[in-house]
Amino acid sequence: MGKIKPKRVEMAKRPVEERIKSFDEVALGYTEEEAIKEAERCLLCPKPTCVPACPVHIDIPGFIKWIQKGDFLQAVKVIKQDNPLPAVCGRVCPQEDQCEGSCVMGRKFEPIAIGRLERFVADYEAKVGNIEVQPVKEKRAEKVAIVGSGPSGLVCASQLAQMGYKVTVFESLHEFGGVLVYGIPQFRLPKDIVKREVEYIRKLGVEFVKNFFVGRTRTLDELMEEDGYEAVFIGTGAGLPRFQGIPGENLLGIYSANEFLTRINLMRGYKFPEYDTPVKVGNTVAVIGAGNVAMDAARSALRSGAKKVMILYRRTEKEMTARAEEAENAMEEGIEFHFLVNPVRYHGDENGWVKEVEVIKMRLGEPDESGRRRPIPIEGSEYRIPVDTVVVAIGQVPSPIIAQTTKGLKRHERRGTLLANEKTFATTKKGVFAGGDVVTGAATVILAAGAGKDAAKYIDYYLKNKDKPNIWEELTNS
Numbered sequence: 001m002g003k004i005k006p007k008r009v010e011m012a013k014r015p016v017e018e019r020i021k022s023f024d025e026v027a028l029g030y031t032e033e034e035a036i037k038e039a040e041r042c043l044l045c046p047k048p049t050c051v052p053a054c055p056v057h058i059d060i061p062g063f064i065k066w067i068q069k070g071d072f073l074q075a076v077k078v079i080k081q082d083n084p085l086p087a088v089c090g091r092v093c094p095q096e097d098q099c100e101g102s103c104v105m106g107r108k109f110e111p112i113a114i115g116r117l118e119r120f121v122a123d124y125e126a127k128v129g130n131i132e133v134q135p136v137k138e139k140r141a142e143k144v145a146i147v148g149s150g151p152s153g154l155v156c157a158s159q160l161a162q163m164g165y166k167v168t169v170f171e172s173l174h175e176f177g178g179v180l181v182y183g184i185p186q187f188r189l190p191k192d193i194v195k196r197e198v199e200y201i202r203k204l205g206v207e208f209v210k211n212f213f214v215g216r217t218r219t220l221d222e223l224m225e226e227d228g229y230e231a232v233f234i235g236t237g238a239g240l241p242r243f244q245g246i247p248g249e250n251l252l253g254i255y256s257a258n259e260f261l262t263r264i265n266l267m268r269g270y271k272f273p274e275y276d277t278p279v280k281v282g283n284t285v286a287v288i289g290a291g292n293v294a295m296d297a298a299r300s301a302l303r304s305g306a307k308k309v310m311i312l313y314r315r316t317e318k319e320m321t322a323r324a325e326e327a328e329n330a331m332e333e334g335i336e337f338h339f340l341v342n343p344v345r346y347h348g349d350e351n352g353w354v355k356e357v358e359v360i361k362m363r364l365g366e367p368d369e370s371g372r373r374r375p376i377p378i379e380g381s382e383y384r385i386p387v388d389t390v391v392v393a394i395g396q397v398p399s400p401i402i403a404q405t406t407k408g409l410k411r412h413e414r415r416g417t418l419l420a421n422e423k424t425f426a427t428t429k430k431g432v433f434a435g436g437d438v439v440t441g442a443a444t445v446i447l448a449a450g451a452g453k454d455a456a457k458y459i460d461y462y463l464k465n466k467d468k469p470n471i472w473e474e475l476t477n478s
Contacts, residue, residue: 055450090119150178152235152436159456248346257393282388
């Protein structure tokens with residue numbers, strides 16, 4: 001191994017002046033030489049602390065060992081035993097808070113760039129066109145429905161298919177991938193990458209059905225009682241936008257981040273007029289919030305023609321929930337950050353379009369339930385900022401439609417999330433499991449993927465023991 005190298009191998013990025021003019025991917029990935037060099041920094045710990053910190057428990061030293069040997073295809077095989085979405089997770093997971101945050105090297109030096117290595121081997125596999133699908137050892141008769149094709153649904157489907165079940169994924173939109181296609185911009189996660197990962201899962205034997213809105217096209221009860229699905233996993237995410245409920249929020253030119261990003265990403269608004277999805281983006285754009293969604297919206301607005309884009313956030317840079325890498329990219333690209341301000345009213349012109357956002361200055365008090373210091377308004381400090389467009393990115397909640405159309409399926413009264421056992425993912429309706437953002441509220445791709453993987457184990461256990469007395473009580477009370 002030689003002398004320990006304290007610094008990780010940097011990954012090339014598209015130059016700022018070039019990247020702000022297109023939706024092309026910003027991070028360019030490792031070369032083979034760079035990947036091996038970074039992998040050689042890994043100590044291959046016999047008791048790795050990175051693995052338990054990964055929500056899908058990838059054998060991280062196992063795959064990095066193969067990179068050190070130059071066998072990239074074997075490396076990706078190791079990853080896919082636990083995660084069918086390596087090209088996605090290598091790009092968008094917050095590794096700094098999970099596997100890399102627990103890396104032994106990180107105690108004294110820079111942690112191993114696990115996410116970059118995961119992305120590299122997945123991209124290498126696609127480049128050489130040698131994507132292998134392991135044959136299913138045992139075929140089972142039971143049918144399982146997956147509602148939603150986001151990360152939790154995709155991972156749950158892949159795991160169940162490998163166990164031999166007949167799995168069908170129902171997606172309400174016209175493309176598969178959920179938040180991976182409608183929420184995350186092309187410059188961070190190219191759509192072809194998502195399609196590639198979906199195709200891999202399809203090759204495992206999973207059936208995909210699009211434009212099928214469970215709760216409208218067919219109810220969940222109909223799928224189970226009439227169509228023969230013996231278990232269901234709900235992974236529909238949290239796609240319903242939240243607003244602040246302040247005066248003027250219904251003015252034209254004010255978007256939810258959900259609508260703004262869906263128009264640009266899923267409906268190809270970034271390719272207008274080639275795709276007939278106009279997105280009105282003015283010269284001056286304000287984005288409310290400072291999470292990853294806010295960064296995506298701000299950077300998308302810049303690429304859509306805005307001359308000035310601002311992030312308005314009620315706390316300070318220290319409390320931002322966005323990944324440090326994404327905030328850094330936004331700052332490099334010229335996004336302005338206005339901290340300790342909060343909108344209190346929007347003002348419009350004579351045609352009903354937003355023209356100003358009125359904000360109030362804030363100060364930080366004691367920590368709240370999130371562990372971050374609570375923002376407190378400073379009385380009399382209001383002022384106005386001229387804007388043409390506003391994107392509200394302060395979080396999302398799950399759609400209530402499936403719960404409203406399903407007998408016995410209960411939601412959390414305040415949060416609107418589905419009630420499910422934290423360990424087994426069993427809901428209040430027998431045979432129905434749920435995981436990811438629809439249970440936790442908006443979180444990360446990898447946490448949703450981890451929920452899908454773990455739920456598959458309990459779905460398998462349920463189906464093999466469904467005739468056992470009190471099986472559902474066992475699962476809901478575990």
